[in-house]
Amino acid sequence: MGALLALTSAVCYGIVDFAGGMLPRRTHFAAVTLIGQVGGLLLATTAALLLSAGDVSLTDLA
Numbered sequence: 131m132g133a134l135l136a137l138t139s140a141v142c143y144g145i146v147d148f149a150g151g152m153l154p155r156r157t158h159f160a161a162v163t164l165i166g167q168v169g170g171l172l173l174a175t176t177a178a179l180l181l182s183a184g185d186v187s188l189t190d191l192a
Contacts, residue, residue, distance in 0.1 A: 142173075
């Protein structure tokens with residue numbers, strides 16, 4: 131499972147890195163940044179709700 135998540139993360143990073151370089155040529159950079167941050171937040175929230183983390187301690191959160 132860890133390898134699949136790492137591969138998915140690498141693919142997402144590559145796509146976002148490419149799009150982050152190309153999109154500001156067509157639109158305002160602040161709009162691209164805002165959309166990217168909101169999209170990342172939604173994806174992370176969805177993944178956190180769908181994937182079980184087991185027991186999370188205070189050390190893990192720190």
